[in-house]
Amino acid sequence: MGSASNEQEMPAGEGSRRRFENLRGVQWRIDLGILPCHSSSSVDDLRRVTANSRRRYAGLRRRLLVDPHISKDGSSSPDPVIDNPLSQNPDSTWGRFFRNAELEKTLDQDLSRLYPEHGSYFQTPGCQGMLRRILLLWCLRHPEYGYRQGMHELLAPFLYVLHIDVECLSEVRKQYEDHFTDKFDGLAFQENDLTYNFDFKKIIDSMEDEIGSHGNTVKVKSLNELDPEIQMTVLLTDAYGAEGELGVVMSEKFMEHDAYCMFDALMSGSHGSVAIVDFYSHSPSCGSHSGLPPVIEASAALYHMLSVVDSSLHDHLVELGVEPQYFALRWLRVLFGREFSLENLLLIWDSIFAADNNITLDKVTEDDADSGFCIFRSPQGALIPAMAVSMILHLRSSLLATEHATTCLQRLLNFPENIDLRKLINKAKSLQTLALDTNMSSVSPPFDGIYNHSRSMACERSYSYTLI
Template sequence: MAAYKARLQEFSDLLSNEEINLKELKKLCFNGIPDEMGWRPLCWKILLNYLPPTRRTWSETLTRKRDLYKQFIKEMIVMPGESQDAEEDGNRIDVTFADHPLNSNPDSQWQTYFKDNEVLLQIDKDVRRLCPDISFFQQATDFPCAEVVHSKGLKRLHRRVQHTVLKSANVERKGLGITKIALSIKKAPEDYAPMPEGEEAHWEVVERILFLYAKLNPGQGYVQGMNEIIGPIYYAFACNPDVEWREHAEADCFFCFTNLMGEIRDFFIKSLDEAECGISGMMARLLEQLRASDARVWQHLQGQELCPQYYSFRWLTLLLSQEFPLPDVLRIWDSLFADERRFAFLIHICCAMIIVVREQLLAGDFPTNVKLLQNFPSMDIQVVLSKAALLAGRS
């Protein structure tokens, strides 16, 4: 207990400094961020390069970013039929009448609307089943977006897509090897329902963030699995005990998610699979780490031709968000975000996961071992992290 109190004091002292020592912060966060005082969302904002280490700049940074996000909502959620003013030959005209659903002009709002809805359908489907092991995402946020819930029309994005009418876009990130590895193993028994007028569920907020991200990153767009990456970040921010921070969870989450995707986006780009920075390179490094750490298990899996594509594609791509309960994922991400080598520790965690079930793997045949690794057994996450730290030489 005394050690825990001393650790709390370390965080308090470090985060109250005018100039936060990033090296010391990473060292503290690597071993886990306490749940008290809203320190995890604050530390994540710093570790994900959303907030600078200089405290006096925070107010200006936050105001600027949050205003920018409001502008994104206003400009990116295109609603055909809404009156817009334009100027032609010095005269103000209403451009609404110049546009209609059959307009084939690529600049047409209706063309943009229909194209966006193809991607939105997949996002809507994915976020309606986000983190089914908790009820949080089904619940109403205390801070619904006023620009959306109080507006007329279809700015509530879920209304724009009808599963019975629209054909789902093919935006799934395909697996590797001879089998397709599902990116999600946690499924809600049924889709989450929207909130009534004037309210928004948390999943609706996440839907808007992902839609705006896809709009602003057309080269990548939305790929299945991104919903599993954004979920823990939004949860941490929207559960902040400090109401002033919690009020802006949506905007803050958008920029932190964008920064994180900037670091791991190669995992979601199929054309980079075989590149060193792609998912195949990560799986090769995992296999090499396993060979160096436990040659017997490595040889056993190799003899069974149990390739890392069968189990580690989802582990690596989704930063283990599908393998453990959400509280454990938050703890894992403390270490990953604080990793000086930016996700190199992920390889050690994955290797540790294999080693801690080595006896079961050595006794199991191919089907048994595939099932074991694709559905990792419940255990104390600290056992895995301690083993990973030992493999990384950080114990």
């Protein structure tokens, strides 16, 4: 296989989304700003960016993961008088090793309960090890935040979709094996580095029509005869392209590297998106007019949106004393991960990540920038509370029929499983459009009312159990 054709240009915008709609892990990396989406970007551009991101992660692992039993440079160990298991020096190798071990114990407690309905995958030693290392490294890289309960639920879907991509690639390999075969001096060497045995048959079966699976290998004479989607899959996995094996965009060997980059992008809010890690902070965000922690302000924002679209329901909840943060802490911090099945959650995240954050709100003036709800200042930010309001509206009848705050909260924190998800997402998108068109970010919010800072923080402590 050669890489000459890898220099073809990639389509941008919706064209890019259509091309990668069956490769969610690739598409999310584009949406999160990890991979380029410009029309001038070639396959080799994707490969170079992929390789560079993986190098950065490998560098983090070498620098931050310590094992005092092993010398990194092969030389003798440090002075045992200074650096030993009984040393009181917190910066010693042993001191860092023991702190990391304590953090790993905390991580293991949460990871052991992760997606029990998908336990055959998430509880495998290989998956648990990757999740543990990624979270440990991220926390060491961001000590100002550390680990907070729920972060593991934000990471897991990234690893899941990357694995699905690899399984999809495996199916494509079977159908078009000639294009995945190395031919050198007349000898063929079949590549196959897939080491996991997890069965994604249900997922793959839904893709078979796209792949053209009929149980037999498809014979074609040239790459150009393949469907464009299959062509792209072949090009993205060409080990002889730019950066060699390190640049293979879909590779099981580098799933851990790629998942870290996706998780870090989500948490840090790269590419103009919302920084989800702010929802774990107790301090007001920079530029916030409310003086409230971001998750409390975002909770107030979704209630403000509710008051605009359904004042009766909003007033009913307020009269009962159902403050938004009572349920929104969990909804926002894990990005609705506890309210939906994993399969449905992926569809919701598709819409959230696809929000074009390159669009700015022209209506926001300098005076407005210091007031209002920060979360309404970007399309992705507006879609998150819009999704929450769509969920509340779905429960409208049952909530209005309830006269007790506890019962309301029970219904909000036990969202029904049998729903029309597409309808729910479409409603959220219409609310997002309303928020952006009416410029809700410049509206002075009622922070002095029920959104009391001290009570909100007390509520956060009281309702932390909802993440367990």
